[in-house]
Amino acid sequence: xxxxxxxxxxxxxxxxxxxxxxxxxxxxxxxxxxxxxxxxxxxxxxxxxxxxxxxxxxxxxxxxxxxxxxxxxxxxxxxxxxxxxxxxxxxxxxxxxxxxxxxxxxxxxxxxxxxxxxxxxxxxxxxxxxxxxxxxxxxxxxxxxxxxxxxxxxxxxxxxxxxxxxxxxxxxxxxxxxxxxxxxxxxxxxxxxxxxxxxxxxxxxxxxxxxxxxxxxxxxxxxxxxxxxxxxxxxxxxxxxxxxxxxxxxxxxxxxxxxxxxxxxxxxxxxxxxxxxxxxxxxxxxxxx
Amino acid sequence: xxxxxxxxxxxxxxxxxxxxxxxxxxxxxxxxxxxxxxxxxxxxxxxxxxxxxxxxxxxxxxxxxxxxxxxxxxxxxxxxxxxxxxxxxxxxxxxxxxxxxxxxxxxxxxxxxxxxxxxxxxxxxxxxxxxxxxxxxxxxxxxxxxxxxxxxxxxxxxxxxxxxxxxxxxxxxxxxxxxxxxxxxxxxxxxxxxxxxxxxxxxxxxxxxxxxxxxxxxxxxxxxxxxxxxxxxxxxxxxxxxxxxxxxxxxxxxxxxxxxxxxxxxxxxxxxxxxxxxxxxxxxxxxxxxxxxxxxxxxxxxxxxxxxxxxxxxxxxxxxxxxxxxxxxxxxxxxxxxxxxxxxxxxxxxxxxxxxxxxxxxxxxxxxxxxxxxxxxxxxxxxxxxxxxxxxxxxxxxxxxxxxxxxxxxxxxxxxxxxxxxxxxxxxxxx
Numbered sequence: 001x002x003x004x005x006x007x008x009x010x011x012x013x014x015x016x017x018x019x020x021x022x023x024x025x026x027x028x029x030x031x032x033x034x035x036x037x038x039x040x041x042x043x044x045x046x047x048x049x050x051x052x053x054x055x056x057x058x059x060x061x062x063x064x065x066x067x068x069x070x071x072x073x074x075x076x077x078x079x080x081x082x083x084x085x086x087x088x089x090x091x092x093x094x095x096x097x098x099x100x101x102x103x104x105x106x107x108x109x110x111x112x113x114x115x116x117x118x119x120x121x122x123x124x125x126x127x128x129x130x131x132x133x134x135x136x137x138x139x140x141x142x143x144x145x146x147x148x149x150x151x152x153x154x155x156x157x158x159x160x161x162x163x164x165x166x167x168x169x170x171x172x173x174x175x176x177x178x179x180x181x182x183x184x185x186x187x188x189x190x191x192x193x194x195x196x197x198x199x200x201x202x203x204x205x206x207x208x209x210x211x212x213x214x215x216x217x218x219x220x221x222x223x224x225x226x227x228x229x230x231x232x233x234x235x236x237x238x239x240x241x242x243x244x245x246x247x248x249x250x251x252x253x254x255x256x257x258x259x260x261x262x263x264x265x266x267x268x269x270x271x272x273x274x275x276x277x278x279x280x281x282x283x284x285x286x287x288x289x
Numbered sequence: 290x291x292x293x294x295x296x297x298x299x300x301x302x303x304x305x306x307x308x309x310x311x312x313x314x315x316x317x318x319x320x321x322x323x324x325x326x327x328x329x330x331x332x333x334x335x336x337x338x339x340x341x342x343x344x345x346x347x348x349x350x351x352x353x354x355x356x357x358x359x360x361x362x363x364x365x366x367x368x369x370x371x372x373x374x375x376x377x378x379x380x381x382x383x384x385x386x387x388x389x390x391x392x393x394x395x396x397x398x399x400x401x402x403x404x405x406x407x408x409x410x411x412x413x414x415x416x417x418x419x420x421x422x423x424x425x426x427x428x429x430x431x432x433x434x435x436x437x438x439x440x441x442x443x444x445x446x447x448x449x450x451x452x453x454x455x456x457x458x459x460x461x462x463x464x465x466x467x468x469x470x471x472x473x474x475x476x477x478x479x480x481x482x483x484x485x486x487x488x489x490x491x492x493x494x495x496x497x498x499x500x501x502x503x504x505x506x507x508x509x510x511x512x513x514x515x516x517x518x519x520x521x522x523x524x525x526x527x528x529x530x531x532x533x534x535x536x537x538x539x540x541x542x543x544x545x546x547x548x549x550x551x552x553x554x555x556x557x558x559x560x561x562x563x564x565x566x567x568x569x570x571x572x573x574x575x576x577x578x579x580x581x582x583x584x585x586x587x588x589x590x591x592x593x594x595x596x597x598x599x600x601x602x603x604x605x606x607x608x609x610x611x612x613x614x615x616x617x618x619x620x621x622x623x624x625x626x627x628x629x630x631x632x633x634x635x636x637x638x639x640x641x642x643x644x645x646x647x648x649x650x651x652x653x654x655x656x657x658x659x660x661x662x663x664x665x666x667x668x669x670x671x672x673x674x675x676x677x678x679x680x681x682x683x684x685x686x687x688x689x690x691x692x693x694x695x696x697x698x699x700x701x702x703x704x705x706x707x708x709x710x711x712x713x714x715x716x717x718x719x720x
Contacts (some may be wrong), residue, residue: 038433071637121429
C-alpha cells in the first residue's frame with residue numbers, strides 16, 4: 001500500500017489507510033521538537049496561573065501528604081521504617097509515586113482532552129504524552145530538591161542516613177518509571193476514546209494502586225503480615241520502582257535483581273504495546289471519540 | 290521546481306462512517322473490532338455501505354462519506370471545493386490534513402500540508418498573545434525560528450499590538466480570531482488548506498483576510514491552496530479551479546466558473562411538486578410549473594448574484610374547455626418576513642395574455658432591470674386572474690436567494706449589503 005516504487009516520482013509523504021505495525025516516525029517527532037518544548041512550557045506555566053502560591057503548590061502537595069501519611073501510618077498504625085525518619089521515608093515514596101500518578105492520569109487523557117486540537121490539525125500525536133512525561137519530570141525534579149533539602153536537614157540534625165552507592169542508577173530508574181507511565185497512559189488513552197468507563201475506573205484505580213505500591217511501607221512488612229497476598233504487590237512494577245528508589249536514596253529495605261529485571265521487562269513491553277496501540281488509534285480516533 | 294508539476298495526488302479516496310451511536314454495540318462486537326484493530330486489520334464491521342445522501346433514508350448503518358475521489362493538484366493551483374452541507378467537503382479536508390485516515394485509497398504529497406480548519410486551534414486562554422503565537426505556530430508546523438522571524442509581521446497584521454502581552458482570555462472573540470488568522474496567514478506550507486475561516490471577523494478584517502489569501506495564492510511562487518467555503522463570491526474571487534462534491538463523489542471538476550454554474554444548477558433542480566401547495570381561487574386554470582431562469586447564465590437557478598438578469602417562467606394549464614381572453618398574472622417578490630419587494634403585474638404592461646381551451650401555456654415575465662435587491666432569501670407569490678376573478682394563487686410557490694456580488698463591477702463585493710434594500714448604479718464626482 002505504501003510503496004511508490006512504480007512511480008518515477010518520490011513523494012515527501014503518503015497518506016493511506018494502513019500502515020506498518022509500528023510506524024514510529026521519530027524523524028517527524030524530531031521535526032516538531034519546538035512544539036514539544038512549547039507544550040512543556042505551557043504545561044508548567046499555565047497550571048498555577050492566577051493562584052497566589054503559584055509553583056509553591058508543587059511543594060505543598062507532597063509535603064502535606066507526607067505529614068498526613070506520617071501521622072496515620074507511622075504514629076497511629078505504627079509502621080516501622082527501619083530507623084529512617086518516617087517523614088523522609090514517606091516523602092520519598094510520595095514524590096516518586098506522584099510522578100507516576102501525574103504522568104499516568106495526564107497521558108491517559110491525551111485523546112479526550114485534546115480532541116479539539118487533534119480534530120483540526122495534524123502533528124505527531126506522540127508529542128502530547130511525551131510533553132506530559134517531560135513536564136512532570138521537571139516538576140519531579142523540583143520536588144526532589146525539596147526532598148534533598150529535608151534530607152540534609154535530618155543529616156545535619158544527627159540522623160544517620162546514607163544513600164546507597166547504587167544511587168548513580170537512580171536516573172535510570174526514573175526513566176523506567178517515565179516509560180512505564182507513558183506506556184500505560186498511551187494504552188489507556190487509546191481505549192478511553194471508545195470506553196469512557198475507563199476514566200472512572202482510573203480515578204479510583206490509581207488511588208487503590210497506591211496502596212499496592214509500597215508508598216508508605218516496606219515490602220518486607222507485607223510479606224510478613226500478609227504472606228498469602230503479598231504476590232499482588234510483588235507483581236506490581238511500581239512497588240519495585242518505589243522500593244528500589246528508597247533503597248538507593250535512603251539505603252532502606254532490600255532489592256532483588258530478579259524483580260528489577262521483571263520491572264524493566266514489563267516496562268519495555270508496556271511501552272511498546274502502548275506505542276503500537278497509540279499509533280493505531282491516532283489515525284482514526286477522531287471518528288469514534 | 291517547475292511550476293507545472295503535481296504537488297498532490299489523490300487516488301481513489303473513500304471514507305466510510307457509521308451512522309447512529311458509535312462505539313456502544315455489544316462488548317463482543319467491540320472486542321472483535323478491537324482485536325482486528327490491534328492486529329492492524331480493517332474493522333470487520335466496516336464492510337457494507339452505501340452513498341451518502343443526507344436527505345434520503347438508507348438501509349445500512351454505514352455510509353460512504355467520500356467515494357472514489359481522485360484528483361491531481363498542480364503546484365500553485367488555487368482550488369475551491371464546493372458542495373452542499375454533508376457533501377463530504379470537510380471529510381476530504383480532514384483526510385488531506387491527516388486528521389483522520391481514509392478507509393481506502395492513497396494520497397501522495399510532495400510538500401508540507403498545513404490546514405486552517407479552524408483558526409485559533411490550540412490557543413491557551415491563560416497564555417499571552419505572544420506566547421500563543423508561538424504555540425499556535427508550532428502546532429501548525431512552524432519552527433520556533435520561523436515564528437521568531439515573522440513575529441513582528443504577525444503582530445502587525447493582527448492589529449493586536451496593544452494586547453500582545455495580555456492573556457488571550459481577556460481578548461474579545463474578534464481579537465482572538467484576528468491573532469489566530471495572522472499566525473496562519475504567515476504560515477508557509479507548500480499546500481494550504483482553508484475551511485470557512487473568512488466567516489469570522491468584522492468587515493474590515495474580512496477584507497484584509499481575503500486580500501492576504503490573494504497574496505498567498507498569487508505571484509510567481511504562489512502557494513497551492515485548497516479552499517472550502519459557502520461564500521460563493523469569495524470562492525469565485527480567489528479560485529481559478531474548482532471541485533464540486535455531490536454526495537461524496539466528484540460531480541464536476543475544472544474551471545471555477547463552470548463548477549459554480551453547475552453547482553447553482555444542481556441547487557435549482559429540486560423537483561417541486563406544485564400540486565401540493567395550498568391554493569386559493571376558483572381554479573379554472575392553474576399553475577403547473579414555476580421557475581426562474583438566469584438571463585446571464587441561460588439556466589434555471591434559484592440562487593442569483595446581485596445584478597443578474599432574470600426571467601420568471603410560469604406554466605399554466607387550462608382545466609376547462611373555455612377560452613380566456615384576459616388573463617392577468619401578478620408576481621410578487623417577498624422576503625421571508627412577508628415584506629413586499631417587487632411586483633410584476635401583467636395588467637400594467639402592454640401585453641395581453643390569453644389562454645386557449647384545455648391548453649397549457651407558458652408565460653414568461655422577463656425583467657429588464659438587474660436584480661438589485663439586497664442579498665437575502667425571497668419567495669414568489671403568484672396570482673392568476675381571469676378579468677377580476679381570482680383563479681389560482683400560491684403563497685411562496687418558489688424560493689430563491691440573492692447573493693452579494695460585485696454589482697457595481699468595481700472588483701469588490703458590496704460591503705454591509707444588509708444596510709440597503711435596493712442598489713442603484715451610480716457615479717460620484719467632485720466639483
